[in-house]
Amino acid sequence: MQVRLFNTFGREVQDFVPIEPDAVGMYTCGPTVYDYAHIGNMRTYIFEDILRRTLEYTGYKVRHVMNITDVGHLTGDEDDGEDKMLEGARRKGMSVWEIAAMYTNAFFNDTDRLHILRPHVACRATEHIEDMIDLIRRLEEKGYVYIANGNVFFDTGKFESYGKMALLDKQELRAGARIEVDTTKKHPADFALWFTNSKFEHQTMMWDSPWGRGYPGWHLECSAMSMKYLGEHFDIHCGGVDHIPVHHTNEIAQSEAATGKKWVNYWLHGEFLLMNQGKMAKSTGNFLTLQGLVDSGYDPEDFRYLCLGAHYRSQLNFSEDSMSSARSSRRNLIERLVRLREAGPPAPLEKLNTPAREYLDEFAVAIRDDLNMPKALSVLWNMMKDENLGGGEKLCAAFAMDRVFALDLERAAVRENTLDRSLAALIEKREEARRNRDYALADSLRNELAGHGVILEDTASGTRWRRES
RNA sequence: GGCGCCGUACCCAAGAGGUAAGGGAGAGGUCUGCAAAACCUUUAUGCACCGGUUCGAAUCCGGUCGGCGCCUCCA
Numbered sequence: 423m424q425v426r427l428f429n430t431f432g433r434e435v436q437d438f439v440p441i442e443p444d445a446v447g448m449y450t451c452g453p454t455v456y457d458y459a460h461i462g463n464m465r466t467y468i469f470e471d472i473l474r475r476t477l478e479y480t481g482y483k484v485r486h487v488m489n490i491t492d493v494g495h496l497t498g499d500e501d502d503g504e505d506k507m508l509e510g511a512r513r514k515g516m517s518v519w520e521i522a523a524m525y526t527n528a529f530f531n532d533t534d535r536l537h538i539l540r541p542h543v544a545c546r547a548t549e550h551i552e553d554m555i556d557l558i559r560r561l562e563e564k565g566y567v568y569i570a571n572g573n574v575f576f577d578t579g580k581f582e583s584y585g586k587m588a589l590l591d592k593q594e595l596r597a598g599a600r601i602e603v604d605t606t607k608k609h610p611a612d613f614a615l616w617f618t619n620s621k622f623e624h625q626t627m628m629w630d631s632p633w634g635r636g637y638p639g640w641h642l643e644c645s646a647m648s649m650k651y652l653g654e655h656f657d658i659h660c661g662g663v664d665h666i667p668v669h670h671t672n673e674i675a676q677s678e679a680a681t682g683k684k685w686v687n688y689w690l691h692g693e694f695l696l697m698n699q700g701k702m703a704k705s706t707g708n709f710l711t712l713q714g715l716v717d718s719g720y721d722p723e724d725f726r727y728l729c730l731g732a733h734y735r736s737q738l739n740f741s742e743d744s745m746s747s748a749r750s751s752r753r754n755l756i757e758r759l760v761r762l763r764e765a766g767p768p769a770p771l772e773k774l775n776t777p778a779r780e781y782l783d784e785f786a787v788a789i790r791d792d793l794n795m796p797k798a799l800s801v802l803w804n805m806m807k808d809e810n811l812g813g814g815e816k817l818c819a820a821f822a823m824d825r826v827f828a829l830d831l832e833r834a835a836v837r838e839n840t841l842d843r844s845l846a847a848l849i850e851k852r853e854e855a856r857r858n859r860d861y862a863l864a865d866s867l868r869n870e871l872a873g874h875g876v877i878l879e880d881t882a883s884g885t886r887w888r889r890e891s
Numbered sequence: 892g893g894c895g896c897c898g899u900a901c902c903c904a905a906g907a908g909g910u911a912a913g914g915g916a917g918a919g920g921u922c923u924g925c926a927a928a929a930c931c932u933u934u935a936u937g938c939a940c941c942g943g944u945u946c947g948a949a950u951c952c953g954g955u956c957g958g959c960g961c962c963u964c965c966a
Contacts, residue, residue: 451966466966506964593894593962640964662966692966701960731904731914737897737959744903747915796905800913861924868926879928
């Protein structure tokens with residue numbers, strides 16, 4: 423079945439045809455590890471994870487590469503000059519190297535909790551300086567660079583299709599609208615490949631190069647590392663929408679100028695998570711971290727569920743309401759699965775009956791239609807509520823879908839059901855009170871159990887208990 | 892100022908020419924000692940607004956209003 427994806431390059435939904443028949447090379451822009459990632463960042467990584475899982479579900483073998491930007495670049499708005507890594511280091515009283523290690527760990531801790539698959543290669547910029555220098559050499563040999571004020575720049579005027587993906591030719595760019603243009607550049611769009619004349623004080627991350635001791639420009643690492651691990655021509659490159667006009671535009675320019683050929687076939691970009699009517703951004707303090715959500719009583723899966731509810735190319739408004747409704751929804755789903763699971767095991771996938779298979783087909787159509795997860799989720803719900811399906815069928819199909827949703831449904835469906843002996847005794851005591859029609863006592867015991875986070879449900883087949891979640 | 896995207900019920904959100912998915916929340920009911928849970932019913936003749944095209948428009952075209960993003964590091 424055909425996977426269709428929206429390609430930012432061309433701005434249309436296209437049939438996905440990989441370079442190799444069954445294998446896909448996929449590069450995703452990773453974190454700059456100078457601070458904790460926020461849930462807006464995480465939304466993009468979840469989108470990329472869904473892309474990867476959709477491709478794998480379809481049968482492709484995916485090779486996933488992601489960069490870790492551990493070289494410092496500019497800090498936030500109105501920035502005139504502190505290196506992000508240095509700033510982070512100063513704040514924590516650690517070295518830039520320690521900062522990078524600490525926030526890299528924090529990043530993967532978050533992505534693990536969100537069931538985001540780890541990339542096959544997670545490559546650090548600082549470990550690929552030689553590859554970057556080689557790339558600049560190639561560009562230099564082809565005449566795409568010039569040196570000004572001690573820094574090596576890419577000459578965008580020499581690259582004819584510069585800005586094609588971002589439609590920059592249609593724009594009247596207001597260069598210098600918000601930040602002063604570096605007057606040493608020939609053109610405002612030109613960007614640095616290598617700095618020897620840092621505008622930052624106390625730069626500690628520096629390397630020798632043919633152009634002098636210094637450090638690489640930001641865009642360079644993605645070009646150098648993606649080509650190293652995926653080849654000079656590969657299938658998919660992803661990132662947030664903010665990367666379209668500058669970062670990815672510059673990556674395309676330097677990569678294709680160096681190799682003289684097409685670099686990436688499909689460009690996919692995830693939209694922002696908005697909060698308080700604006701984008702989530704570290705620089706303005708308008709952001710939340712995953713741990714912040716956990717501290718407020720949410721599970722990481724609640725956030726993943728929230729993200730599944732909106733298409734990746736739509737802005738998603740984060741609010742207390744939307745977050746708690748995602749939590750309720752996910753808990754309801756798991757409640758259903760738990761009840762089914764208590765009644766019996768999932769049916770084997772290969773013996774699934776036709777109605778259940780039809781739901782799986784419908785699910786597959788949805789995810790392959792440019793990752794329509796809201797639609798896929800509605801298929802799951804319709805399947806769960808279909809009275810013509812047996813419990814085992816439902817469990818089996820739900821777990822199959824969860825290979826893409828990644829809400830950890832299979833584990834969540836088996837509720838840990840050990841209860842402290844004293845609490846179990848209270849339940850027994852209440853049962854006795856009910857048998858004796860001493861409802862006042864029974865109710866007070868129920869309240870006492872509620873105080874311990876144990877909720878009772880009297881059903882026709884006896885009393886069930888569950889933990890307040 | 893330029894470019895791009897968006898406006899669907901109380902909230903989140905699919906749908907992109909053929910008569911409004913799904914979830915959350917709310918209301919009524921069945922069951923129950925009471926609850927809870929579950930189940931059933933229910934909540935947009937309507938898709939920001941105004942025109943136009945069409946047998947037919949949330950869907951296409953034009954305009955108006957409102958929101959967001961990018962043009963600067965950024966998911």
